[in-house]
Amino acid sequence: MKYLPLNPSIFIKNRERFVSHMSKNAIAIFNSNDELPTNADQVHKFKQNSDLIWLTGVEQEDTMLVLFPDNPDPKFREVLVLTRPNEVKEKWDGHRLRKLEAEGISGIKTIIWLDMLEGLLQAWVHLADTIYLNTNENDRRSNYVEVRDYRYARLMRERFPLHHYERSAKILKVLRAIKTPLEIEVMQKAIDITDVTFRRLLKFIKPGVMEYEIDAEIYHSFLSQRATGPAYGSIIASGDRARTLHYVDNNQVCKDGELILMDFGAEYGNYCADLSRTIPVNGKFSKRQKEVYNACLHLHLYAASILKPGISIIDYTKKVGDEASLVFQKIGLISKSDVKNEDADNRAFSKYLYHGISHHLGIDVHDLGTRTAPIKAGMVFTVEPGIYIEEEQMGIRIENNFWITKNGNKDLMKNIPITVEEIEALMKK
Ligand code: GLY
Ligand code: MN
Ligand code: MN
16 A cells, blocks of 8 residues: 555444444454456456445455454454465565554454454354344445355355344445544545645646646656545546546547546545546636636535535435526526426436536445435535536536535535636646
């Protein structure tokens, strides 16, 4: 890992929160993700299971966590399971965690090697009445590939058919959505790295630059600041490409007179930032670009002003749509009669704004959490309205990250230049 050691209290606190939601005399078992093989004798870059990260901070493959708060033997109430370091493997693949190092990361005192688990687990399970197992209940995830958690659940249910089973994911979905101040510190670091990088791009971008050169600048800037890398494939979309929401080809030349939409964010300590900014390639917005940009900024500020405890993301999205219906009339995209005659399932504004406004953000870019229940203090959301105009070959999106407070929210990206004036002034320098 490139990031500086995180505070183990992040994970100690997260485990406390999880355990407080477990039923009596229950054991919870968590697995790491699979290492995915390439076509030959290598593996893809390992990505740890997000729930295991949230609970332990441990990024290493073949790691497990066992939580059994009512274990009669206090030593085994919280156990981290690691692969035993192997001298030959370390010569090829590098250092693997020793017990003290893993304790430093996770705050877990009892650490055993994976080859010892079998001899201990059966007795623990026999003492427990309920077994919590984990699967990924992120609604946005495709679960066609049978990953380790699903194979493990099947195995356990065959071995221990008479236990009562519960879903850890049900608890995690509620808890992971609420970020502790300790987690926010790490997210703010990812955001600050992204801020420095955006300011660097304001000086770098000019007519003739290739989209991939901007991508490379982002990568360079992220890694130089100890980020693990981009939190997702950076979208560097000049001109008409900006209308493709997940454009990642990044292979076109940025032309004089065009806008460029950049959606990128650093991953630091396994937490993500998610920023979008749209700027003029030549440093100066045209009159029309400025008009549409300010309409988008207005929607962004409006959305941020109503993103507070009590409203659900579904209701909030509808309200932002109502405001978009007004704003899009003002900039000549739709007419009063378009709105009057619109179909409730295909509203007039959605020709120019065809995605959601906000998503949960955290360890995953599209993080776990509810869309239907009222939002709560502690959640982190993006606010990212966009305006995409096919007739004018133009796309604009403005995205910041907000931490919900008791009565409103805190803009974690408030330092990142956002107005036409700020952007033009910094591009002029
Ligand atoms: N780049 C993905 C998103 O903003 O949601
Ligand atoms: Mn984004
Ligand atoms: Mn986003």
